[in-house]
Amino acid sequence: MKVLMVDDDASMRRLVQTVCEEAGWDCRTAAGGEEACALFQREWPDVVVLDVMMPKVDGFEVCRRIREVDENVPVLFLSARDGIIDKRIGFSFGGDDYLVKPFNEEELVMRIEALVRRSRRSRRDGEAAAPERPERFALGPFTFDEVRHEVLKGGEPVVLTPKEFQLLHHLASHPGAVMGKDELIEELWGEEYLDGAISIAVYVRKIREKIEENPAKPAYLKTVWGVGYSFEA
Template sequence: MDTPLVKVLVVDDDPALRQLLADYLNRHGYDTLLAADATDMVARIQRYAPDLVVLDRMLPDGDGAEACRRLREQGEDIPVILLTGRDETVDRVVGLEAGADDYVGKPFDPRELLARIEAVLRRKKGASALTKEQPVTFGPFVFDPATRQLYKDQAPVKLTGGEVNLLEALVKNPGKPLSRDRLLALARDDDEGERNDRAIDIAVLRLRRSIEEDPRQPRWIQTVWGVGYRFSP
């Protein structure tokens, strides 16, 4: 059974920006919903129950920060990332005090927003949610999401933090091709500094050396030409 796509609701009064973000997020495996104002946002949250909201600060029917505050007052804990043309500290504080989970100033690179979305979703899920996940078994290997430990024939396999992040991203999306951009966001380690596509390729190569019988003919982590990589249990 395929894993349901994560739903992201983009709320912005600029139709060109809405469509740009929808196209970009859809290409990276998200189900993107669109709204032009706060009223439409509330209706779509109630109808579609998205997993995260990307919310513009300046909306035709009010302030995005205030719209976020109203959601929190109504008991809605959906993650919210605020977008704004203002990039001053006081505006960031106002947004965070309103209950936003993160804040991105315009103009921004869509890759930065993607990374912020992944980071917020990871934080929201939290360690308590990981403990509820079942270990993933493939061949002689078992990956335990609760401890983030890989075992081979019950013996721990030594991996770096970045390799664990990468393996976790892949095993949580079985059979689904993941682009390098998506893997960069999912496997990002803030302690490692900036990473690029080449870094993902190197990390995949190292991970294959740890788990593949023949890394040149991988069984578990397959290359999807023109896209990225796929975990095939």
């Protein structure tokens, strides 16, 4: 699990990072609001632990910006401000929980675990409710056949390797959705390959050479810089 911890207090960042790492989690830290927003879109963490009182861009504003790009990631405010008004503001900006400093380290771990567990359960329920894409479907000039592992463009077959087909089919099954490198590796190869030498960029380049009129200026398989890839047709 990946945690993003945001606080202008270096000692607090080190404390939370130590607590997270002892729990077996990967913790990235940011010292301010602008840095946090940039780091969020680069790392796409599973949960955000967010201080309120920071110079220039405070925690409430950071939460508001996060909600513009991700409605579901859990946000836990960690603040010395314990007034009910502060808590109400935090929740109104899209926060999911509010823990007052100083805090018990074990309680922090439990709250993070509860938030992520609730988020994942909600995501699974949403996926279960969503209609499944049929085994054969058309998207723009493309036809995808999952049973035959076949892609047609304008009625002509596109010759793809099995992994190229899986990658393209997965992206086309979620048209317009931006998927990060780690997300694609975990989905197509498995979590155990996340630290391996698999290069999604190489697969993308080879697919573009087979489906794009101009691979240097792709019209279908697009790169969203700093985030991942998407397919639109």
